[in-house]
Amino acid sequence: MKGPRPRAAAAVQSTPELRRPRFRRQLPQQRRAALIAATIECLKRYGHEGLSIRTISAQAGVSVGLINHHFPNKDELVAAAFRHFNRELVDGLRAAAVRADTPAARMRAFLDASFSPPNLDADVLAVWVVFWGLYRHSRPIQRVQRDTYTGYVRLVRGLLADLLSGADDGGKGRGRRGGVNLRLAAIGLTALLDGLWLEWCLEPGKFRPREAVALCESWVDALCRRATAWN
C-alpha cells in the first residue's frame, strides 16, 4: 500500500476566538539553530544514545519529520552541532584571552577560561568525547574537525608565540622562539589541556581547577626558561 494514507481527524475547536496556532513557523536559520541546541542538550543528558531523531525532535519540541526538512540527514545535523560546539569554545577562549594586556596575562586568562564553567563541566566534556568517538567513521565530522581545529591550534600557538618572544632568542627563524620548537610546544600544551579535560570528564574532582591551571602554567614556564632538547 503506497497510496495516500488516511489522516487522523483534527480536533475541532469549539471557540475559534481562543484557538491558538498549533505551531509557529520559523526562519530556517532559527530552526536550525534550535535543532542544533537540542542535539547538544540530548548529548549532554543521554550521551551517544541521545543522538536519535526522536529524542532530539522531542527535546526541540518539534515533530520527527522536521529534522529532515532542515538537514539532509542525521549525520549532517550532528556535524553541524559539532561545528557549533567547536565555535563556541574557540570564540569563548579567544574572547577571554584578548581581554588581558600582557602575553602572560593572556595565557593566564586562556587557561582560567579553559578550566572553569561552562567549559569545565563533566557533561560538556563528555559531549566532546562522544564527538571524538564519531570522528573516525563519519566524513562530516572529519570535515568539521579539519575546518575548526586549525582555529584552536592557531589560538594556542599565538598565545605561546607572544609569550616566548619575550624570552632570550637562542634559536631564531622558522617557528622557533627562545630556542623552543613552537609547533611542538603547541602540540604539547594542547595535549595537556585535552588530557586534563579527559581526566576531569572521567573523574571530576580528582584535581582542582586551579591545580590544572598551575600544571599548564608550569609547562609554559618550563618552555620559557630554557631551550629544550627537542630536535
Next chain:
Amino acid sequence: MKGPRPRAAAAVQSTPELRRPRFRRQLPQQRRAALIAATIECLKRYGHEGLSIRTISAQAGVSVGLINHHFPNKDELVAAAFRHFNRELVDGLRAAAVRADTPAARMRAFLDASFSPPNLDADVLAVWVVFWGLYRHSRPIQRVQRDTYTGYVRLVRGLLADLLSGADDGGKGRGRRGGVNLRLAAIGLTALLDGLWLEWCLEPGKFRPREAVALCESWVDALCRRATAWN
C-alpha cells in the same frame, strides 16, 4: 503466539563419514575470551556502530543467541571488553618498563611503549575514545574504569617516584619527592599521555612518535630539575 515454534529441517548429509560437527563446544572461559576479542575487533573496524549483537556475533563466527548465554546483556560484554583492553595496556606498559634497570630507563621504556605499536594505532586509540564516551551513562563501564584506572595511575606514579627520588630532596614527606607534588605530577603526565594519544587519534602524523616521547621526557626533566610552584 507464544507456544513452541516450528524449526527449519536440518540439511541431511548423504555421506555420514564426511559429516563434520556443525559447531564446536568450547569452555565458557574460552568462548567469553573470543567474544571479547570480537567486540574489540568490531570497535576497531566500525567504531560505536560496531557494538551490535549481530555484528559482534558475526565477527566471532557464532549465532546471535550465544552472547546472552555467556553474558547477561550487551553492556556487560562491552564492559568486559573494556576491562580486557585496560588490562592489556597496563600489563604491556608495565612489562616494558620493568625490563629496564635504572629509573630513567624505565621511564624511557614506558614512554617508548606508549608511543609505538600496538598502542599508538589510530584504530586502537579510537576504541579508547568510544569506551570513554560510554563512561558517563554506563554503570558497568564506570565500575571497570574505577577498578583498572588505579593500576595505571599507580604505574605512572611509581615510575615518577623512582625517578624523582634521585633528585635533591627539597620537600620530603607524604607524596613529595624533590619538592614536587607527586600526585599532581602523575596527573599531569597522565594528561599529557592521554592528550597526545587523542591528538594522534584525530590527526595521526601531526607529530612523530619520538617527538611525543621527547615532549613527555622534557616534562619529566622539568619536574626533576626544579621544585615547581605547585601548592
Next chain:
DNA sequence: AAACTTGTTGAACGATCGTACAACAAGGCG
C-alpha cells in the same frame, strides 16, 4: 549405546531506528 549435561543455534518478539512523503496549516500577498 542410551542417558545426560550443557554449549549452541536461529527464529521470533516487540521496540526503536532513520527516512519518506502526503496532508495540513501559518503567514504573507494579491
Next chain:
DNA sequence: CGCCTTGTTGTACGATCGTTCAACAAGTTT
C-alpha cells in the same frame, strides 16, 4: 477573502536493534 508559498506535522515503512527461548547437538558419563 482566496491564493500561494513553504515550514510543519505525523503516519507509514523497512531495517535493525537487544533479548528470549524451544529445539538441537556435541561431548561426556553411565
